[in-house]
Amino acid sequence: EKGTYPHYMLKEIDEQPIVIRNIINQYQDKNDQIKLDDDIRKAMKKTDRIYIVACGTSYHAGLVGKELIEKVAEVPVEVHIASEFSYNMPMLSEKPLFIFISQSGETADSRAVLVQVKKLGHKALTITNVPGSTLSREADYTMLLHAGPEIAVASTKAYTAQIAVLSILAADTAKAKGIDMSFDLIKELSVVSNAIEALCDQKEEFEAIAREYLSVTRNCFFIGRGMDYHVVQEGALKLKEISYIQAEGFAGGELKHGTIALIEEGTPVIALATQEHVNLSIRGNVKEVAARGAYTCTVSMKSLADEEDRVIIPDVHAYLTPLVSVIPMQLISYYAALHRDCDVDKPRNLAKSVTVE
Ligand code: M6R
Numbered sequence: 169e170k171g172t173y174p175h176y177m178l179k180e181i182d183e184q185p186i187v188i189r190n191i192i193n194q195y196q197d198k199n200d201q202i203k204l205d206d207d208i209r210k211a212m213k214k215t216d217r218i219y220i221v222a223c224g225t226s227y228h229a230g231l232v233g234k235e236l237i238e239k240v241a242e243v244p245v246e247v248h249i250a251s252e253f254s255y256n257m258p259m260l261s262e263k264p265l266f267i268f269i270s271q272s273g274e275t276a277d278s279r280a281v282l283v284q285v286k287k288l289g290h291k292a293l294t295i296t297n298v299p300g301s302t303l304s305r306e307a308d309y310t311m312l313l314h315a316g317p318e319i320a321v322a323s324t325k326a327y328t329a330q331i332a333v334l335s336i337l338a339a340d341t342a343k344a345k346g347i348d349m350s351f352d353l354i355k356e357l358s359v360v361s362n363a364i365e366a367l368c369d370q371k372e373e374f375e376a377i378a379r380e381y382l383s384v385t386r387n388c389f390f391i392g393r394g395m396d397y398h399v400v401q402e403g404a405l406k407l408k409e410i411s412y413i414q415a416e417g418f419a420g421g422e423l424k425h426g427t428i429a430l431i432e433e434g435t436p437v438i439a440l441a442t443q444e445h446v447n448l449s450i451r452g453n454v455k456e457v458a459a460r461g462a463y464t465c466t467v468s469m470k471s472l473a474d475e476e477d478r479v480i481i482p483d484v485h486a487y488l489t490p491l492v493s494v495i496p497m498q499l500i501s502y503y504a505a506l507h508r509d510c511d512v513d514k515p516r517n518l519a520k521s522v523t524v525e
Contacts, residue, residue: 170319175512177320177410181498182368184328187315188361188491191332192354194314200354204340208309211291212341215265218245221253221281222269223522225323226330228402230269232490233334235395239487240349241341250277251525254284266292266307269334271318271326272521273301280525282306295333297326311337320513321520322410324498327402328364328491332357335488356485360492363482367495374496377478378503381436381465382413388436389427390417390497391457393450396440399490403438403497410505410515420446420453433461438500441468442481442489467496 173179197203218237220230227249234245246258254277266285270278273296282292282303294307297315304310313329339353382388388407390400400417407415418427420439431437439454441447451466451474458464467479469489479496481489505512 175320175502177322177324177502177512180318180320180325181495181502183316184325184495185361185365185368187313187325187329188332188357188364190314191329191336192357194312195333195336196354202336202340202343202353204311204337205309208293208311208337209340209344211265211293211309212241212243212337213344214263215243216263217261218243218265218267219260220245220247220267220269221250221278222247223250223275223277225327225402225405226269226271226275228398228405229327229330229334230267231398231401232331232395233267233269233338235398236331236335236338236487237341240335240338240347241345242347243341250275250281254280254525257284260290264290266290268292268294268296268303268307269330270294270301270303271297271313271323271330273298273303274521274523275303276523276525279303279306295330297329319520321515321518322406322501322512324406327494331491332360351485356488360484360488363484363492364495366482367492367499371499373479374499375503377465378500379507381438381463382407382411382500382504383507385413385434385436387414387430388438389430389462390415390438390440391420391423391450391453392417392440393420393446394443395486395489396442396446396450396493399493399497400438400440402494403440403501406497406501407504409518410501410512411508411510412516413504413508420450423453423456428456428460431457431460431462435462437462437464438497439464439466440493441466441472441477442493443486444472447472467493469493
């Protein structure tokens with residue numbers, strides 16, 4: 169039940185700090201060590217390449233998962249949109265492992281791929297919120313999100329839960345392979361949980377930004393680099409699906425290759441700056457679009473913040489920033505939809521779980 173909340177979406181956004189804590193508890197043993205199913209650990213150790221397959225928001229979580237698994241566990245990862253993969257299977261490595269990411273566990277496009285790869289005799293792990301769902305039953309292994317039911321069509325807490333579970337999978341694999349991790353994941357995830365909570369306490373700020381930037385506009389662009397590029401794609405999806413504003417997330421460096429032609433006087437551009445090694449470059453991109461009339465809003469991490477930045481998110485580990493930087497995207501989208509009188513929890517033309525191909 170949504171209790172005192174006006175919408176499920178807002179309730180589910182607010183639940184994210186608790187969901188992260190739940191995940192920490194579920195995947196930890198008595199000695200505060202990450203514990204995973206032995207079979208999953210073995211499969212992760214054995215594979216020479218991981219293929220992540222998913223749709224929509226779950227695909228965006230997969231993009232972040234690729235970075236985590238490659239950086240932390242040193243296993244190469246490809247991320248595929250399920251509906252593309254099923255008609256155009258890429259060349260597979262010798263020992264592939266498939267990871268299906270699906271909140272509902274019922275998405276037909278993802279299931280079609282699972283059926284294909286099982287026929288080929290490959291192993292599959294499903295990361296889902298729903299125990300006993302089709303994708304969970306038909307895969308060899310399952311990791312649960314422990315996020316509680318997600319009712320709003322726009323996925324919020326499932327995205328952060330998926331990334332948190334993928335980070336645990338990456339850390340466990342690193343340990344199994346004897347790779348020395350430079351940080352304590354469990355500790356860093358609790359820092360993340362507190363940071364999300366702090367942002368959820370600043371709702372007026374996000375409501376004000378939505379009002380100022382998105383009340384009347386027809387379009388909105390999001391830009392970022394590296395991890396931030398993945399998150400701005402999710403931000404754009406969130407905004408378009410519930411507010412019907414045409415929105416796209418772009419890699420900062422690609423602007424000059426075409427997209428910058430779309431910038432007009434007053435076009436809203438939301439930039440994300442949480443990655444130190446690309447901080448100067450993304451700030452250069454913000455200046456480029458501002459010089460062409462864009463109405464810019466920069467969301468940055470505290471240690472990288474400039475005076476003119478509009479939203480400052482607390483510092484967290486560089487690999488885990490998506491868990492925190494997505495919160496302003498979710499809340500800005502929520503308020504934009506609200507101000508535009510849209511049906512926040514049930515946007516037009518969409519279903520919570522897409523059970524047709
Ligand atoms: O249940 P799934 O995670 O497989 O669903 C995938 C997409 O349909 C879903 O993430 C969709 O993109 C959301 N409505 C986005 O908010």
